[in-house]
């Protein structure tokens with residue numbers, strides 16, 4: 071594998087909660103709590119996990135859109151963790167993002183062409199004529215009609231609005247595109263169009279993606295590598311094929327088994343691993359394994375010490391005390 | 406299913422229009438559906454196809470004006486709800502037909518406790534006194550898997566997680582042991598592990614009480630897992646209806662085939678990352694429905710006839726009907 075384009079080490083993003091009572095200590099939301107990963111150039115790292123597990127905060131931390139509590143972020147060999155002002159601004163052209171909601175992420179009073187051109191204006195890229203040519207090229211690249219540059223966001227459908235978002239993100243020719251639930255708000259048919267577009271851009275332009283989704287099937291379709299988050303931590307990280315053939319962490323197994331599928335139907339539901347309760351809160355989480363309260367195979371020891379993220383086979387990392395290698399094969403607690 | 410199922414709900418010719426600015430939107434067109442006791446009917450289709458409107462029409466809750474039910478019959482328990490006096494409908498709603506609305510936050514009152522909201526229906530329909538209603542509310546919260554129900558009963562909606570709110574909605578909908586439960590996208594906003602819990606609960610309830618269930622969703626996986634029969638809606642019409650197994654193994658309408666093929670498959674041995682099948686374009690506007698097949702402008706198999714004339718409904722096999730010119734005269 072070539073040198074990673076993105077390298078994140080021990081990233082932590084904590085938020086202080088407002089004081090409710092002067093008698094109680096201030097609470098901390100450990101939204102992201104020690105996350106490490108690399109993304110090789112031209113590949114896609116998919117991040118899955120339930121609501122509140124910290125996926126968006128990882129993205130915002132990586133892009134330096136929220137204050138990073140600790141850790142290190144390296145993009146293309148440059149440590150950007152502490153980069154300030156103008157230097158960080160210049161780095162932004164290399165890392166762009168698409169957020170979940172294609173409706174609220176576009177200014178309703180600005181024409182589509184101007185929206186797509188805005189990063190070029192802000193970052194001072196190209197001459198006015200070059201910017202115009204670039205916008206035309208981008209509209210074609212994402213499958214929008216050239217004349218639609220003059221329309222306002224409300225004159226587009228949801229799928230077309232997401233295309234505008236994608237075109238805007240591509241404008242400064244970034245190396246990294248962070249996509250946070252880019253298709254979740256779209257109808258199934260439109261979803262396929264946008265997923266196909268993102269895949270084509272990867273093949274054509276060699277873009278590197280951090281792709282966040284709560285949809286396992288979507289991640290299986292787009293990702294080269296998968297990371298599963300639970301309460302601010304990565305509990306499993308593995309190449310796509312290995313992960314989907316045999317997830318190792320009890321949470322990954324449960325999460326995958328919870329997805330209803332066309333072929334699986336009722337049998338799948340009957341074989342499902344049932345998790346009780348909702349994911350607990352990331353406010354002052356208990357010591358030990360964060361999944362212990364819902365884990366069907368938890369042992370008393372799990373509640374005492376936090377499992378480390380361990381490499382069980384080449385590239386397959388898992389944070390669980392009970393996954394072990396016996397006689398050269400990986401044994402899962404849920405087998 | 407064994408034996409002849411008793412039909413609970415029999416909808417035929419249901420049409421709903423909205424008007425505004427001198428124009429008319431044909432939101433539902435000649436919809437026909439049936440649900441038997443102990444049966445789950447799935448309704449699937451893209452946004453705006455009329456799924457929620459069908460549910461609202463069953464309870465005569467179509468906002469009117471600007472909406473209007475312009476025709477059809479909705480026979481429930483031998484009675485046409487469209488002809489029944491409003492007084493009668495009030496007894497049906499929330500009592501004999503339970504409904505879980507699409508947006509849980511908008512259907513729970515933020516200033517009333519969970520217990521007050523649950524009790525209200527119980528007092529109204531089952532004529533329980535306040536104490537009995539409270540006890541029953543706690544029982545219901547327990548039945549839907551809410552931990553510490555004695556405490557939760559006095560909490561307000563904002564104090565609950567999304568999953569718990571949805572369970573409260575279910576508790577409200579089943580409080581009076583309805584014969585029919587309509588669940589409009591009951592898990593769309595929830596995590597899959599919580600969705601699995603909600604589905605488990607709905608399956609249990611159905612098995613225990615023999616109620617009929619209408620489950621509205623846009624997820625074919627949910628259809629496969631939860632339903633006995635499925636109606637695919639498009640442009641305010643039911644374009645295909647069949648036993649779930651038949652529709653998944655042999656979808657006859659090009660739109661149904663598209664809906665199944667356009668999503669990535671988690672069960673595939675290996676996902677090659679090859680392009681997904683796309684359904685080009687988007688759903689037609691209800692203000693401007695074509696006179697022929699509503700799917701014609703997106704259909705790869707469309708013929709000149711499709712644009713000119715509405716396709717007739719063909720019966721392919723027992724309980725499998727489809728409205729598509731390709732299938733005309735192919736029935737048994």
Ligand SMILES: Nc1ncnc2c1ncn2[C@@H]1O[C@H](COP(=O)(O)OP(=O)(O)OP(=O)(O)O)[C@@H](O)[C@H]1O
Pocket residue numbers: 085099100101119120121122123124125126127128284352
């Ligand atoms: N600015 C903030 N202040 C305080 N807490 C926050 C802030 N941003 C996020 N959080 C909390 O951090 C946790 C992780 O949130 P995050 O949005 O990253 O989750 P997510 O995995 O993206 O969830 P979803 O799937 O719902 O988008 C949540 O508990 C959230 O409430």
Ligand SMILES: Nc1ncnc2c1ncn2[C@@H]1O[C@H](COP(=O)(O)OP(=O)(O)OP(=O)(O)O)[C@@H](O)[C@H]1O
Pocket residue numbers: 423430432450451452453454455456457458459468471507623691
């Ligand atoms: N008050 C209204 N005035 C005019 N049209 C309306 C009104 N309410 C709904 N509609 C239209 O009725 C059609 C059917 O809406 P409905 O809510 O039944 O869709 P749906 O299939 O439930 O979609 P979704 O998956 O988004 O929930 C839509 O095209 C919608 O725009």
Ligand code: SF4
Pocket residue numbers: 319320321359360361362363365366367368369372377389390391392393403
């Ligand atoms: S460490 Fe223990 S509680 Fe945590 S996932 Fe593994 S078995 Fe379950």
Ligand code: SF4
Pocket residue numbers: 658659660698699700701702704705706707708711716728729730731
């Ligand atoms: S009637 Fe024609 S346009 Fe409509 S679905 Fe069938 S083939 Fe396609």
Ligand SMILES: [Mg+2]
Pocket residue numbers: 125126127250
């Ligand atoms: Mg998020």
Ligand SMILES: [Mg+2]
Pocket residue numbers: 456457458507589
């Ligand atoms: Mg709806």
